[in-house]
Amino acid sequence: MSIKTIMLTRQELYEQVWSKPMVTLAKEYSLSDNGLRKICKKYDVPIPPMGHWQKIQFNKKTTRIPLPKKEKEEEIKINVQDSKLIANTDNPLKNAVAEKIKNNSSLILKVADRLSKPDDIIVKTQENIEKKKVSESYSPLKGTVQTDRGFPSIIVSPKNISRSLRILDNLIKNFRLLGYRIDLRDEGLNIIAYDDDKMSIYIREKSNAVDTTSDYGWKSRDLVANGKLSVKVHRFGTFEFADTNKSLVEDQIEKILIKIESEFQEMHYRRKQREIEQQKYEELKKIEEAKQQLKADELNKFIEFYNDAHRWKKFTILKEYHTFLESQENKTAELQEWLSWAKSKLDWYNPMVDIEDELLSDVDKDSLTFKKKSGNNFYF
Template sequence: MDNNIKISRKELYDKVWATPMTQLAKEFNLSDNGLRKICIKYVIPLPPVGYWQKLQYGKKVVKPDLPEVEEENEINIHVDSLKENIYSENSIRRIVTAEIRSNSALILKVNDRLSNSDDIVIKTQSNLEKKKLSESYERVKGTISTDRGLPSIVVSPKNVSRSLRILNNLIKNFKVLGYKIFLNDEGLNIVAYDDDKMLIYIREKSKVLLTPNRWGGNDRDLIANGKLAVKVGRFGTFEFVDTDKNLIEDQIEKILIKVETEFREMDERRKLWKAEHERQEKCRKIEEAKQELKDNELKKFIGFFNDAHRWKKFTVLKEYFEHVKNINPDDLEWIQWAEKKLDWYNPAKNEFDDLLDHVDKDTLEDTSKKKWKW
């Protein structure tokens, strides 16, 4: 069934800045990309990348005003309620899922034994083998952790082997997917597309242990509970945890799908932001060109206006010149001087006079004094 939703620019603008695009699009049964195109068409500014995250954490955000347009036409949004849009919010995930499952080069099952280890895994293993619980000061008791500059792993000794095998599997799969992989002080970074980055962490989950103390209360300690979690960091953190039915080793496909989907969505948002930025830049240049035309037109008219008034004053001077010339026809020196000044002042001639080149003809003010006035 087809529908037409009618909405004003102001109403759509208010909605766009009140609700994330992916959620708002559902209200119109559109893709978020489709709704963005409508906003761009009707010159409605869009929240930039990271806007909602900043808002969530109470950071300062900037909301631009709705630009004025020549015609405030009502927006008609055509909706086919029976048609599933292939660009819906889940379309990227569906595409990625199909690609991951059909990629025979990916290893979707973690090996029971650590073999053919990546260099990063070898370094990590060597680091963890040197750690002792008695020397560990982790927030979660019973765990050890890697040093800075290595993949961030915080687990109990019994889960070190599992963590290394999971890490080895993920690194190999990330390389198959074409990600760049590097280490820094934050840990293991994976990079895709236009330098979009995520961090990979491995943690052991914890439980709270309350121990009575001598003051009649309880000491609260975090104790490792044996369950592993893989965290993927970006603006927030996506977590995959051991469950009673599925260990992390059985969730590799799920992790890869989530990571690749996030990377592609980041890439899509960046492209849309770039397109919006280019559109705004184009609009800005058009507005600048319009304003320049207006400024030039006004400047031209002011010149015309001033010339008309100067012409009127010139005619008075001309009449006076003729009068003096008739009275003193023999004063040739003055007559020649006056004729040159008339040619200089005449807006139709504007002859150059090196002795008066610093004078504004409209006001007869000395412009050199204005220039050097402090």
Template sequence: MNNVVKLTRIELYDKVWTTPLTTLSKEFNLSDNGLRKICIKFDIPLPPMGYWQKLQYGKKVVKASLPQQENEQEIEIYVDQNKNDPNPINLLKQIVTEKIKNNSALILKVSERLSKPDEIVSKVQDNLSKKKVNDYANIKGTIHTDGGLPNIVVSPKNISRSLRILDNLIKNFKILGYRVSVDSEGLRFAAYEDKITLYIKEKSNIKDTTNERGWKSRDLIANGKLAVKIIQYGTTEFADTDKFLVEDQIEKILIKVETEFQRMAENRRKWQIESEKREELRKIEEAKQKTKDEERAKFISFYNDAHRWKKFMILKEYFEYMKSNNTTDKKWIDWAEKKLDWYNPAKNAHDNLMEDVDKNTLENKEKKGWNW
């Protein structure tokens, strides 16, 4: 099913200069190349390579003017509703991929030698330079960093590669605006409250061995292939293959980490919205319950007053009888008249000596203890 979106040249021009093509194209369910062709057809200039990165970092940019045409045509874009990707993570990855590819500040090629290493890398280099191969290590033929440093387990011949890869990733993640730190878990990249752990490990092969006493064992032997592991609710590995080294996969690593951070941010935003909705519903229910409680308390008061009024009428009748009796003491009459005013639900006169008495039960009110 297709929907037609109609735009003027100026409207489409404004859109492509305020939103990257990779994002804007999703609005029309087109590829960015498809939208690019439409802009070229109608002579609408597009932002040059690196435009959005310069804008992001507050650098000066130049916006090309829209060429005038004698006969302005209305642009019709047919939106194919059937092209919607049911998996939002795929759309997110597409957006992140374009962001990484167009970020000219990123260093997508690992240097052949370590140059001006990050402070964390310098500490790792110093630590590994003092290490010797440990025959009792989990992976034989390897050395590993001490606690409080990025987690690296490699053979001596891969130390240089590991340091250069680590340095490249740290510098790139700082360019992307992440906070880089080391804790008990190893190297961490953080964005807001979200964190991702990264470590470098040499892969291994299993080898069956038999010692001089005839005891058989299975050992892990370092095989020279490096792997970068990303840990966040699971592990993603980028390892040396027959075609590509880890150094050739820097872009993929950055896309993976950025996608994960964006996914976590989106989940946090959704959670915040749901939390606000729940809080709003809680307040509504709380207000409803408060109204019900107030209504109940109001009726109980009405009920008690009615029953007290009936008892008051009995007391008043008795009072009138006693008052008409010439033998009744005037002092008692004055006293009883005040007590009637106190008990009368229509008057509720104050009485110092009766202020601790519940008028409905005539029992002493419960006194609240002191709050220390």
């Protein structure tokens, strides 16, 4: 069984661990998630904290830990069995998307050698970046120029301007053919699909760290453009397609489109799953609320029964007392008047009659206390 060695820079591993969960990425390299964590720890590559992907799932804000700088960058070697690498890339969704892209004859999978009928965005971007001079640029990369805000974000050396524009023109045309909306904002170019899911696209020239010494003897490290281009796609994390010794970015258009469409499809699928789960939750919540309401209604019904029974018991005592007083001989006029009053109160208190009494309308018959009132209602 052959072993394949995958070479990564710290930056590349960093971008990968922040673009997808550790468990998912580890499977792609036929590693355990703990094994991948150890590699990240060894090379000082920060990983997302616990709960990071759950926050992203529910569109909550997260903070990305920056990659620490090291004096000497090391290449990271990951040994993977070829058979396992093939198995781990067997993604039904990605395979379906790949078929869709490959069979779409309208797509332009080859980057032209020169700009031909460029998109309006590219025309304006070309006018903007070709006026720039390296000495006037505020780019963090030595020897490069960059577009202004409100244009697609491009930071490259002058010799790579033409390549960058042709690559971006090709991608924009393909994005439109795939039905994506193009949104140009201050921070750069966004592509939008399906349920308003979006990704940012930008082009960078890769760099090497070079030690320099100033005229005053101060030592520092500068990032110097090395001529290799990369197309970066940002969603929650960032993934990139860069020039390699075997292929240029221009040769990876199909790969880029498959990756982006797969990501959009996955976002769409996850959103639908969340909607289904939310719908199930709401249905279960309604069932539970209905069940609790039935219980509450049943309890209230019993409490009413309980209170009526106790009121009846108290009523019978009052009734007996009233009957006793009424049976007395030689009743005074005052007692006769009181007995008449008491009779009306018995009718008001009797749970079987429940006659209203204007003066006692605000009294709770079970507790024989005034009902609480809100606002500025006072009793005098």
